[in-house]
Amino acid sequence: MTRGALLLLMSAAMVGARETPEVTFTRDVAPLMYETCATCHREGGPAPFSLITYDQVRRRATQIAQVTRSGFMPPWKAEPESGDFVGQRRLSPGEIQLIQRWVEAGTPEGNPRDLPRRPTWPDGWLLGTPDLIVTLEAPYGLSATGTDVFRIFAIPLPVAATRFVRGIEFHPGNARVVHHANIRVDPTPASRQLDAADPSPGYDGLMPRSAAYPEGHFLGWTPGQVAPLVPSDLAWRLEPGSDLVVQLHMQPSGAVEEVKPSIGLFFGHDPPRHTPTILRLGSQSIDIPPGEQRYVITDAYTLPVDVDVLAVQPHAHYRAREIKGIATLPDGSTRWMMHITDWDFRWQHVYREVAPIALPRGTVLSMEYTFDNSAENVRNPQLPPVRVSWGQRTQDEMGDLWFQLLARSDRDRATLARDVNRKMTAEDVNGYETMLRVSPDDTELHDDVALLYLGLGRPADAVRHFAASAAIQPQSAAAQYNLGTALAAASRLDEAAVALRRALTINPGSAATYANLGAVVLQQGRVADAVKYLEEAIRLDPGNLQGLNTLSSAYAASGRFDRAVEMADAALRLVTPGPLADEIRNRRDAYRGNLKR
Numbered sequence: 268m269t270r271g272a273l274l275l276l277m278s279a280a281m282v283g284a285r286e287t288p289e290v291t292f293t294r295d296v297a298p299l300m301y302e303t304c305a306t307c308h309r310e311g312g313p314a315p316f317s318l319i320t321y322d323q324v325r326r327r328a329t330q331i332a333q334v335t336r337s338g339f340m341p342p343w344k345a346e347p348e349s350g351d352f353v354g355q356r357r358l359s360p361g362e363i364q365l366i367q368r369w370v371e372a373g374t375p376e377g378n379p380r381d382l383p384r385r386p387t388w389p390d391g392w393l394l395g396t397p398d399l400i401v402t403l404e405a406p407y408g409l410s411a412t413g414t415d416v417f418r419i420f421a422i423p424l425p426v427a428a429t430r431f432v433r434g435i436e437f438h439p440g441n442a443r444v445v446h447h448a449n450i451r452v453d454p455t456p457a458s459r460q461l462d463a464a465d466p467s468p469g470y471d472g473l474m475p476r477s478a479a480y481p482e483g484h485f486l487g488w489t490p491g492q493v494a495p496l497v498p499s500d501l502a503w504r505l506e507p508g509s510d511l512v513v514q515l516h517m518q519p520s521g522a523v524e525e526v527k528p529s530i531g532l533f534f535g536h537d538p539p540r541h542t543p544t545i546l547r548l549g550s551q552s553i554d555i556p557p558g559e560q561r562y563v564i565t566d567a568y569t570l571p572v573d574v575d576v577l578a579v580q581p582h583a584h585y586r587a588r589e590i591k592g593i594a595t596l597p598d599g600s601t602r603w604m605m606h607i608t609d610w611d612f613r614w615q616h617v618y619r620e621v622a623p624i625a626l627p628r629g630t631v632l633s634m635e636y637t638f639d640n641s642a643e644n645v646r647n648p649q650l651p652p653v654r655v656s657w658g659q660r661t662q663d664e665m666g667d668l669w670f671q672l673l674a675r676s677d678r679d680r681a682t683l684a685r686d687v688n689r690k691m692t693a694e695d696v697n698g699y700e701t702m703l704r705v706s707p708d709d710t711e712l713h714d715d716v717a718l719l720y721l722g723l724g725r726p727a728d729a730v731r732h733f734a735a736s737a738a739i740q741p742q743s744a745a746a747q748y749n750l751g752t753a754l755a756a757a758s759r760l761d762e763a764a765v766a767l768r769r770a771l772t773i774n775p776g777s778a779a780t781y782a783n784l785g786a787v788v789l790q791q792g793r794v795a796d797a798v799k800y801l802e803e804a805i806r807l808d809p810g811n812l813q814g815l816n817t818l819s820s821a822y823a824a825s826g827r828f829d830r831a832v833e834m835a836d837a838a839l840r841l842v843t844p845g846p847l848a849d850e851i852r853n854r855r856d857a858y859r860g861n862l863k864r
C-alpha cells in the first residue's frame with residue numbers, strides 16, 4: 268500500500284470514529300448478513316462458505332467490503348427500476364456504506380447482547396413435502412480441473428396418469444460446483460435417447476427442440492432461487508412418459524466432485540383453468556466482428572390482446588453487457604420491464620413479478636441488448652476476440668428476453684398463442700440461417716428450417732432448403748419427397764412431379780410418395796394418371812388417408828361418383844373429427860347428390 272493510501276485510510280477511520288457512532292458486528296453488520304447473505308452463505312447452502320458468525324465474517328471482511336461495493340454480492344442483476352420481484356436481494360447504499368465503515372474501523376465485534384437471533388432454515392425441501400422426488404440415478408463425476416462444464420441429463424418422471432404441477436424445487440446435489448441449471452420438459456423420447464447414447468451420465472451438446480418450457484411456465488435454477496408454487500388453477504400438465512431435462516452449468520473445484528441433483532415436484536388436484544403464454548423477443552442473426560465494443564440488437568412485439576406479465580427472464584451468453592426491456596403503452600408512456608447494466612452469464616435468473624403487471628392490447632414490448640466483443644470485456648471467453656455468431660453453444664452468442672404472459676380469456680389466449688408462435692418461428696428461421704452459414708452441409712438443419720418455412724407459409728424458402736438437402740444426398744428418397752412436397756406447395760407442379768418420380772425411382776414402395784404424386788398430377792388436370800398413382804398408393808397402404816381422400820376427388824373428376832363416395836367413406840373412418848373431416852363429409856354428400864341424378 269502506498270503512503271498516501273495508508274494516510275487516506277487512517278483519516279477515513281478517524282473521521283468515521285469522530286462523526287458517526289461506532290459500527291459493530293453484533294448491532295449493525297450481523298443483521299445484514301443474516302438477511303441478505305446467509306440464505307446462500309450458510310452450512311449446506313449454495314455459496315462456498317458461511318457468513319454467519321463473527322469469525323466467519325471478520326476473516327473475509329475486506330473481501331466483503333469489496334464485493335458489496337462493486338455490486339457483485341448479493342447477486343442481483345436487475346437494476347431497481349426493473350420492478351419488484353420475488354426473492355429480491357439488494358443492499359441499500361446506506362447499508363453498503365455501513366459495511367465499509369465497519370471494515371475501516373477495524374471490524375469491531377461489539378456487544379454480544381446486540382446480536383439478533385440467528386436465523387434457521389428448514390432442512391430439506393423449502394416448499395413442503397414434494398409429491399414426487401426424482402434423483403439422477405448415477406452421480407456425474409466432475410473432473411477436478413478444466414473449464415466450465417455444461418452437461419445435459421434426461422431424468423424420467425414416473426407418473427402413471429396426467430398430473431398438474433404447481434412447482435418444482437431443485438437441489439443441486441453439490442452446491443459447491445453447480446452454478447446454474449436450465450430445466451425443460453420433453454414429452455418425447457428424444458432427450459432420453461441422446462442421454463443413453465453417451466456411456467456416462469448425461470451428455471454434452473444441445474437440448475432437442477422437443478425439450479421445452481411446459482405450457483407457458485419457466486423452470487430453472489440459480490443459487491438461492493426457489494420459485495413459489497403457483498395457484499392450482501395455473502398448474503401445468505405433466506403427461507406420462509415425459510422426462511425432465513436438466514442442463515447443469517458446473518465449475519471444477521480443484522477436487523474430483525460427484526454431482527447428483529434431485530428435483531421435488533408438487534402436484535395440485537385439479538386441471539389448470541389458465542395457461543400462460545411465453546413470448547420470446549430476441550435476435551438470432553447475431554454476428555459480431557472481433558473487437559466490436561458496442562454491438563446492438565433490438566426486437567419488438569405488439570400485444571394483440573390485454574395481458575398480465577407474470578415473469579421476465581433475460582438470457583445471453585458471456586459478451587452481453589447491457590440488457591434493456593421496455594413496455595411502451597398505447598398512450599405513449601413507457602416503463603422498464605428489465606434493466607441490467609452489468610450482465611453476467613453466471614447469474615441467470617427468472618424474475619417473477621411480486622404483482623402481475625397489466626399491459627393493454629397495443630402495448631409494444633421491446634428489447635435492446637448491447638454486446639462487447641473486445642478484449643476489454645473481462646468476461647469475453649475468447650481472447651484475442653474472434654468473430655462470433657448466434658448459436659446455443661457457450662462459445663456462440665444469444666440475446667433473448669422472455670416474458671410469461673397471462674391473457675384474460677381463453678379466446679384471447681388462443682389469439683396470443685397463435686400470434687406469438689408465428690413471431691417466434693419467424694425468428695427461429697433466422698437462427699437456422701445463421702447456423703447454416705457456419706455449417707452449410709448440415710442436411711438436418713436444412714430439413715428443419717424448411718419445415719418451419721412451410722409452417723410460416725413461405726414455400727419458396729422451403730424449396731430452397733429442401734433442394735440444398737437433396738443436392739447433398741442425391742440418393743435419398745426422403746429428400747426428393749420433401750423437395751417434391753415443397754415444390755407442390757409453391758405451385759411449381761411440373762418440378763414437383765419430377766422430384767416425386769425421382770423419389771419413386773429410389774424407393775418404389777412409398778405410399779405417401781404415390782399419394783403426393785397423384786395429388787400433383789390431379790392438379791395438373793391429368794385425371795387418369797392421377798387415379799393410377801392414387802390406386803397404387805392405396806394398394807401399398809390401404810390406410811393412407813391423404814391417398815383415399817385425393818382418390819375420392821380423382822374418381823369424382825372422372826365421373827365415377829360411386830367409387831368417389833366409397834373412398835370418401837373409407838377416409839371418414841380414419842380421420843379424426845375436425846375441419847378436414849367436415850370437408851370430406853360435405854364433399855361425400857355432394858357426390859351422393861350426383862349419384863342420384
Ligand code: HEC
Pocket residue numbers: 299300303304305306307308313314315318327330331334335340341342356358490491492613
Ligand atoms: C443467491 C446466493 C448468494 C447470496 C444471497 C450471496 N452470495 Fe456471496 N456468493 C454466492 C456464490 C454462489 C458465491 C461463489 C462465487 C461464484 O460462484 O460466483 C459467492 C461468493 C461470495 C464471495 C467471494 C467472492 C470471490 O470473489 O470469490 C464473497 C466475499 C461473498 N460471496 C459475499 C457475500 C455477501 C457479503 C453477501 C450478502 C451481502 C452475499 N455474498 C450474498 C452466493 C450468494
